[in-house]
Amino acid sequence: MKKHKSFKNDILLLVIFLAIGLLIPLGYRIFHHTTGDAVTITIDGELWRTLPLSSDTTIDIPGIGGTNTLRIKNGQASITEADCPDKLCVHQSSIRHNGESLVCLPHKVIVKVTADASDDDLDGIAK
Numbered sequence: 001m002k003k004h005k006s007f008k009n010d011i012l013l014l015v016i017f018l019a020i021g022l023l024i025p026l027g028y029r030i031f032h033h034t035t036g037d038a039v040t041i042t043i044d045g046e047l048w049r050t051l052p053l054s055s056d057t058t059i060d061i062p063g064i065g066g067t068n069t070l071r072i073k074n075g076q077a078s079i080t081e082a083d084c085p086d087k088l089c090v091h092q093s094s095i096r097h098n099g100e101s102l103v104c105l106p107h108k109v110i111v112k113v114t115a116d117a118s119d120d121d122l123d124g125i126a127k
């Protein structure tokens with residue numbers, strides 16, 4: 001009787017582990033915490049450029065009425081300089097997860113992290 005019960009507990013543990021193993025990647029997906037592959041830069045609603053997060057670079061974005069300096073380093077993107085009045089974009093923390101974005105409202109600049117479309121499987125999370 002005792003043995004039977006512990007066997008049942010083992011199964012329960014196994015089920016819990018399996019559920020966690022399935023839920024964690026799912027949760028990551030839902031909350032867009034997958035690391036992105038590239039950033040798309042949009043100016044006034046128009047796609048200006050797409051840059052890979054894998055190569056470090058610094059680029060000036062010609063926004064509406066001013067310039068934003070975007071830096072990509074160690075797979076993260078951040079706006080390091082801008083001549084907009086509020087400087088909110090500069091104070092935003094760096095982004096690297098799929099779906100995260102940097103926004104400069106005065107310049108109508110949006111920098112958004114995207115994941116490769118071919119990355120749409122569980123391997124993308126295991127990386």
Ligand SMILES: [Zn+2]
Nearest residue numbers: 082084089104
């Ligand atoms: Zn700004």
